[in-house]
């Protein structure tokens with residue numbers, strides 16, 4: 001039969017017809033009661049289309065249920081197994097977050113509800129603002145940005161506003177270490193700055209001597225990812241902050257990897273001026289498929305007056321506290337509608353409250369788990385740095401490459417073992433990078449199983465197992481031409497059929 005696709009059940013592969021091939025003329029899933037069918041509703045004939053016009057399959061209810069249930073298993077998700085993508089922090093999304101976000105007082109709250117009727121929602125926004133200011137030790141915050149990269153852009157607009165007010169418009173360069181996340185230089189360019197790349201030391205840290213040389217009068221800011229994309233903590237931040245401030249420049253710390261240091265480190269005391277925290281990385285809001293993400297941008301007093309509104313403030317009244325929406329005096333304006341992605345704000349707050357005073361345990365467990373990965377695999381894969389790992393362990397395929405089998409073959413074969421591949425070939429500074437982030441939510445048993453599979457794969461690579469070049473063989477989608485797929489994506493069924 002045409003257009004059959006394979007699926008795996010109990011370890012066996014079956015060829016399955018697609019929903020369109022199951023279609024039979026006249027087969028229906030539901031029948032409306034005769035009473036409803038005779039309702040006197042007149043629909044203009046120009047608005048009516050037949051089943052053929054809209055190409056809907058005609059199938060029974062069980063076929064529809066099986067179709068969607070089967071589709072859900074063709075995709076990999078955190079609810080199925082460990083999702084070791086480094087830098088993405090694919091951690092479990094606790095169900096309590098969903099329950100609270102779905103409750104009527106939050107889910108049914110219209111963004112334009114007048115303040116006095118939206119007190120519960122405004123209080124939740126205020127509480128998250130306050131708790132994030134407290135844990136980071138930073139005086140200002142916005143929850144508006146819709147993702148980490150959007151937080152970066154917002155932060156860089158704050159840098160611009162700060163320099164403009166001081167008349168320092170000649171400062172147009174942002175220093176970005178080569179260990180930064182890829183979105184950092186992109187955001188700088190989008191915000192109209194010129195990027196000057198800084199080389200890292202052999203261990204993967206910011207090279208302070210190179211930084212000093214690059215710190216010329218035209219430098220607007222340093223944008224440094226910490227912990228950086230090698231999973232290492234940058235130790236020279238206070239020194240660097242001091243030098244920047246003496247130069248009239250600002251320190252932007254990409255805090256997307258904050259899950260490694262939450263509750264452990266004071267961003268404020270490090271001398272940071274702006275930092276974004278991805279709520280979908282550290283605070284367990286859903287991540288993937290392009291969003292909706294959310295980021296908080298925390299700031300020092302230097303740039304606080306430029307923050308985007310709305311910001312929620314608490315005022316005392318004779319009836320108790322009242323939550324009001326305000327905007328800072330020299331605000332750069334909104335970067336998103338409303339207070340930000342409200343559902344994500346509720347989820348993040350729920351996660352934080354469920355840890356209570358123990359929020360630091362997120363960092364402790366994340367770092368412990370990443371070190372368990374590192375220690376388990378460092379004999380078989382080359383670690384990218386000799387320094388201690390924070391939230392993720394980065395290796396390379398240096399020990400295997402000579403066999404003709406490299407990172408890509410490892411990643412593709414891992415799929416046949418039931419795991420999503422780690423992040424590969426990133427960071428760019430590590431040739432054949434394999435970047436694994438287990439997150440705090442995985443048990444030692446899960447990590448041990450994953451590492452055993454990785455060791456098995458290392459042995460197959462060392463033994464020049466050429467069959468790895470045709471993996472995956474057990475997944476719904478097999479080996480694809482990734483370049484062709486990216487350049488000429490086929491996005492719907494009918495295009496494919498034609």
Ligand SMILES: Cc1ncc(COP(=O)(O)O)c(C=O)c1O
Nearest residue numbers: 087088147148149181183256293
């Ligand atoms: C260090 C770092 N910075 C920035 C980002 C960008 O965040 P987003 O994907 O939410 O735009 C990420 C994403 O994982 C990251 O790991």
